[in-house]
Amino acid sequence: MARLRSVGxxxxxxxxxxxxxxxxxxxxxxxxxxxxxxxxxxxxxxATTKLPLPGGPDERSITTAFPQKGALIxxxxxxxxxxxxxxxxxxxxxxxxxRFFVRWHWALIPTEVKxxxxxxxxxxxxxxxxxxxxxxxxxLPQVELAAVNQxxxxxxxxxxxxxxxxxxxNGSMGNARWTGVRLKxxxxxxGVKPGAVQVRFNGMDEAIVPDAPDFMKSLAIDxxxxxxxxxxxxxxxxxLPLLNGFPVRLVxxxxxSTYWVKMLNDIEVLDQPDTNFWTKTAYTIPDTPNANVRPxxxxxxxxxxxxxxxxxxxxxxxxxxxxxxxxxxxxRGIAFGGDAGVSRVDFSNDGGKNWQHxxxxxxxxKYSFRQWQIRFVLxxxxxxxxMVRCTSTKGETxxxxxxxxxxxxxxxxxxxxxxxxx
Amino acid sequence: xxxxxxxxxxxxxxxxxxxxxxxxDKLILKSVSVELPNSDRMFPDGPGSQAANGNCLAxxxxxxxxxxxxxxxxxxxxxVNKMRTAYKAPIDSKDVAxxxxxxxxxxxxx
Numbered sequence: 001m002a003r004l005r006s007v008g009x010x011x012x013x014x015x016x017x018x019x020x021x022x023x024x025x026x027x028x029x030x031x032x033x034x035x036x037x038x039x040x041x042x043x044x045x046x047a048t049t050k051l052p053l054p055g056g057p058d059e060r061s062i063t064t065a066f067p068q069k070g071a072l073i074x075x076x077x078x079x080x081x082x083x084x085x086x087x088x089x090x091x092x093x094x095x096x097x098x099r100f101f102v103r104w105h106w107a108l109i110p111t112e113v114k115x116x117x118x119x120x121x122x123x124x125x126x127x128x129x130x131x132x133x134x135x136x137x138x139x140l141p142q143v144e145l146a147a148v149n150q151x152x153x154x155x156x157x158x159x160x161x162x163x164x165x166x167x168x169x170n171g172s173m174g175n176a177r178w179t180g181v182r183l184k185x186x187x188x189x190x191g192v193k194p195g196a197v198q199v200r201f202n203g204m205d206e207a208i209v210p211d212a213p214d215f216m217k218s219l220a221i222d223x224x225x226x227x228x229x230x231x232x233x234x235x236x237x238x239x240l241p242l243l244n245g246f247p248v249r250l251v252x253x254x255x256x257s258t259y260w261v262k263m264l265n266d267i268e269v270l271d272q273p274d275t276n277f278w279t280k281t282a283y284t285i286p287d288t289p290n291a292n293v294r295p296x297x298x299x300x301x302x303x304x305x306x307x308x309x310x311x312x313x314x315x316x317x318x319x320x321x322x323x324x325x326x327x328x329x330x331x332r333g334i335a336f337g338g339d340a341g342v343s344r345v346d347f348s349n350d351g352g353k354n355w356q357h358x359x360x361x362x363x364x365x366k367y368s369f370r371q372w373q374i375r376f377v378l379x380x381x382x383x384x385x386x387m388v389r390c391t392s393t394k395g396e397t398x399x400x401x402x403x404x405x406x407x408x409x410x411x412x413x414x415x416x417x418x419x420x421x422x
Numbered sequence: 423x424x425x426x427x428x429x430x431x432x433x434x435x436x437x438x439x440x441x442x443x444x445x446x447d448k449l450i451l452k453s454v455s456v457e458l459p460n461s462d463r464m465f466p467d468g469p470g471s472q473a474a475n476g477n478c479l480a481x482x483x484x485x486x487x488x489x490x491x492x493x494x495x496x497x498x499x500x501x502v503n504k505m506r507t508a509y510k511a512p513i514d515s516k517d518v519a520x521x522x523x524x525x526x527x528x529x530x531x532x
Contacts, residue, residue, distance in 0.1 A: 055491055067456035077461035077483040107481060112455040134451055162491035164501055179449065208481050212510040239451045246454050277508065 049073060049085065051169040052319065053157035068241035070098040075166055079104035079205075080243060084171035089334055090315035093361065093369050094146070095174035097236055102243045103151055103172060103257070105215045105278075108206040110263065111242070118247055120231075124200075124269035127191030134233070134247055140181040140189075143230060145253060146368035148175045148336045152256040152283060152305050156408030161295050163408040170313065175336075175369040178251045180232035184225045186267070192221065195271045199224040200279070201250050201259075202266040213277035217259050218270065219252065228253050231264065253367040254339030256305055256410075258283050279304060284407075291410045292403035308338035309412045310398050312345055312372070312390035322420045325381050331358075332373035337392030338412075341366035344391040347374045351385035352400070352414070358388070366393065378421045386417040461485060470524025473517045481511060490529055498525040 050058045051073070063074040066082060075081035082102040088095060115134055122130040151172035156165050166172070187199070200218040207214070223229065232251045233239065240246040245262030252259040258278075274280065284302040285291035290309070293300050312335035323329050335345045341363070346355040361371030378384060391397040402413040461483035465474045478487065493501075499522050505511040506518070513521070 053491070057489055057491075060489070063459075065459040067458065068454075074485065075489060076486040077459060077463075079482065080458070081486070109458065111458060112453075114453040115451055116453075138449070138451070157491075162493070164490055164493060164497065166486075167489045167491065207509070209510045209512065213508070233451060234449050237449075239449065239454075242454050242456050247451055281508070 051157060051167075053162075053167060053169065054160055055162060057167075066102070066243060068098060069102070069243065070096070072099065072102070073169075073171065075168065079107045079109065081166050082243075083168055084174055086169065086171055086313075086315070088171075089313065089369075090332070093334065093364060093371050094176055094236055097176070097238055097241055097244065100149075100174040100176065100235070100241070100244055101151070101172045103166070104205060104243075104262075106205045106207040106212070108208060109243075110204050113204075113242065113247055113263070115247070118265070120248060120265050120267065122186060122190040122267045122269075124267075125193045125196045125271040126187075126269050127193060130186075130190050132186070137181060137186075137231065137233065137248065140185050142179060143182055144177060144179045145228070145230065145251065146175065146177045146365040147251060147253045148173060148308070148367060148369055149251075149257045149260055150174075150308055152258050152409045153407065155411040158402070158411060159404060159408045160402075161404075163406055165408050175334075176235040177237065177364075178230065178232040179234035179237070180230045180248070180251065182227055183229040183231055183250070183267075184227050186231060187225060187269070190269070192225070192269055193271075196221045196269045197272065198270045198274050200268045200270055200274050200276070201261040201264055202268070203245070203249075203261045204263040204265050215261075215278055216274075216276050217261055217283075218274035218276075218279045219259065221269070223252075254307055256283075256308055258305065283409075285409050286405050290399055290403040290412075291405050293405055295404060295406075305409055308336075309410060310338050310340075310342075310390040310392045310396055311336060311412045312388045312398065313415055314386060314388055314417050317386065317417055317419060319417050320420070322422050323378060323384070325378055325421050328375045328377055330373060330375055331386065331388075332371065333388060334369040335372055335388070335390040336369050337366065337390065337394070338396065339367075340392040340394040340396070342370040342372075342390055343393045343395070345370075345372040346389045346391070347372075347376070348387040348389075349376050349378060349384055351416075352387050355389070381421045384419050384421055386419060387414050389414045463488075465524070466528060468524060468527055470520040470527070473520040474524050477511065477513045477517055477521060478505075481505075481509070487525070487529070492529050492531045493525075494531045495522065495526045498522050498530070501525075 047062050061074040073083035080102050084101045088099045120132040154172040155170050157167040198218040202216045230251045231248050248264045250261045283305045285305045286293045287301040287303045313333045315333040335342045345358040347358045348355045358372040358374040389398050398414045463484045465471045506513050
């Protein structure tokens with residue numbers, strides 16, 4: 001059983017003790033909880049885990065070697081790529097800070113950040129350049145928002161044919177309550193000049209090779225000033241772990257985490273479209289429905305990846321688990337609408353022939369994970385495929401067939417969990 | 423934080439905007455100093471492993487490569503060239519072919 005050390009998680013349970021019968025007590029006393037605790041104990045003992053990626057390699061170390069971090073799946077040591085073990089998502093709607101996934105592009109990450117000397121520059125096409133201290137930022141109106149932060153390449157390891165890149169299972173995502181200030185308020189203090197088209201964000205990380213492209217991302221000026229994009233200095237009620245972007249990171253609700261620039265220390269308002277590698281060339285998707293192309297297809301127009309799409313997962317039953325015949329069984333999990341709220345979660349225990357509405361948990365805001373649960377009875381001992389499907393408040397739903405693109409981005413196919421019945 | 427989150431949860435029920443604004447109880451941020459672990463993992467021995475160790479590990483640890491799926495020679499060639507052209511890895515041109523051949527030998531499709 002993982003330590004629930006994070007203030008945010010503990011507070012959530014206090015504030016909302018009986019909602020949805022999904023308190024920690026329920027988790028510990030239920031059958032699903034017992035199975036999970038056992039599974040996670042054995043994973044700890046071995047210090048390795050297997051990700052069921054088609055064709056492998058499937059073995060990964062479980063690491064506790066990273067500062068301010070608990071047990072995570074080691075995808076790469078340097079620059080760090082650390083994945084959240086999937087059982088964490090069964091424990092709370094918010095992902096504890098010490099289990100939150102980590103992804104850096106370049107290896108020179110400052111290991112020391114001082115409160116007094118940190119500065120955030122705001123410059124470019126503005127009336128006055130700013131150099132903000134952390135106290136300046138803390139003095140702005142404070143806002144809070146629950147939002148899913150998901151890597152563009154989450155679940156890349158399930159693409160077939162396989163594609164190069166971080167070979168993630170489904171754990172390069174997390175949900176947190178972000179606290180900080182509106183980007184709009186910061187830009188207003190600098191005074192955006194007429195003719196601004198984009199805002200570019202740069203963090204303190206650097207490449208080993210000096211002429212390698214600095215990691216920067218840009219948003220359209222109207223998006224940057226929409227009042228939702230924020231600079232977060234806390235997640236789940238605590239300052240950000242360094243590897244999640246201390247002291248300040250961008251939060252772009254509903255968009256993939258490539259835009260959520262960590263250790264943000266430079267904001268530049270542009271009067272021309274950004275042509276830097278990471279905005280214009282990297283992180284692009286086919287401009288097709290579901291960013292889908294045929295393997296080998298060429299000549300497809302590409303656009304920068306942008307908003308997220310709906311996804312849903314069962315968190316208390318794993319592929320290969322044995323479920324009892326003839327008695328009520330609980331399935332539960334998480335769903336998110338992408339750039340919209342969750343309108344509906346449907347569940348099938350017969351491979352998608354019949355679907356039932358699942359009960360939805362508390363609405364923590366449209367950009368948050370939403371918990372769901374359903375009880376069902378399996379009438380016979382035939383093997384079963386469990387499926388779960390999220391429909392967003394925009395009416396967008398998950399596709400029956402997986403998308404494919406050469407970068408392994410935006411997977412959101414309906415998940416399938418094969419179980420044994422006895 | 424317990425004090426702040428309770429009223430926020432209540433406000434959230436009424437607001438249309440996803441944001442909740444609350445002025446009180448600013449967080450106190452503290453300076454951070456950490457050490458990041460390194461990796462001493464090398465590429466498994468084989469023809470070309472020296473070239474791989476000498477060129478690849480400056481920018482990233484070996485695990486990134488060893489976790490990759492099996493790929494064709496053309497795909498590995500594209501990867502090595504992406505490291506050189508997009509990410510400016512200073513790989514000597516004479517090392518490119520040995521590195522690609524080595525990668526095919528450990529993670530090739532045929």
